Amino acid sequence: MPFADELISRQTARTLTHAIRAAVPDAEVPALRAAPAHMEGLPLRKRADLLRDALLTDLPGDFASLARTVRRARDGAPDFTGWLIWPVTAAVAAKAVDEGDAESFDDAMALLAELTGRLTSEFAVRTLLRHDLDRALAIIAGTWTRSDDADVRRLASEGTRPYLPWAVRVPAITASPGVTVPVLDALHRDESEYVRRSVANHLNDLGRDHPDTAVDAARRWLADPAPTTERLVRHGLRTLVKRGHRGSLELLGFPSAALDVQGPFLDRDVVPIGESVRLTAAITNVGDTAARLAIDYIVHHRKANGGRTGKTFKLTTRTLAPGERTEVAREHSFRPITTRRYHPGGHAISLQINGVESTRTAFLLAPQDPSLTQDGSA
Known part of the structure; x- marks a missing residue:
């Protein structure tokens, strides 16, 4: 399997x-x-940029000519x-922005939708979102989310993600809480797992900067759920749950609880680097529910x-009756x-239970045993 840069x-x-x-x-395409x-030594995005710029150099006409x-x-x-689709769609978006007229912009959006099934147009659409967010979102929410093509519907969600991996940021999205929520509202019940993911x-992503906006959207979806909604919401709020965000935990059914926590014990x-530590703890529900x-x-x-x-690492979920006690354990590797x-x-x-952190148990991480190899084996 090739390294990412070699894609x-x-x-x-x-x-x-x-x-x-x-x-x-008749094009010479030098x-x-x-x-x-x-290409040697260039990371993936720089390779895409190299081919994008080569296309724009070798095909110097107007946007309509490039689109043809x-x-x-x-x-x-x-x-x-x-993977050649990335630089092609990037060239399409760049040429449309350079052209500067609505007709080129709209046709560029249409062309990205036509090409996205051949890889993805999610990286290129960022250029158009940065140029005219309102116009792009109107097309995405009004047309792409209603497409019969699951690749196009996914493009609507993936292309507008605040923190899309490998992609340039769209500052107007990260600075505007909820601006992409209408796209998610249209797609959260989608028939395709690919789109829902x-x-x-x-x-x-939305919850990283605007947790309450993310939780409010999830709460609306859960008020009228499809069979797939709870699973989607759990996955979508996973980082907020790890952060102990109270609103997300309560929405998912983990309210504050009266507990007696013993541990964690190590x-x-x-612990030498390359080895593991075992943690244990005992938790008792001291409340009356x-x-x-x-x-x-x-x-x-x-x-x-x-x-x-x-x-933060996931450990388990439990339901304890009043007075009930449970024990938890986990091996954690420092390989x-x-x-x-x-x-x-x-x-x-430390433990974190329904967002509340326990006392911390200290230990010393020691230098790796020189008798072990890099992968931790003898």
């Missing part, structure tokens, strides 16, 4: 070049021909698909500067992974 490869550039030459036989030589060429390539080249991820005070509990735990990692940063760097020194673990 747009030299072969991608050559395939795109052949497709454009087939659509416009910039496209030269592009593969300049792209549609000819789409209809005439069976391999006009996959995007809605959940969009809701999760089976060792010193049943308590539904979302039980997580937080590892408070030492940072390079000596500070602490907490990462080195590529997405986290461990720093030896003081760490701590």
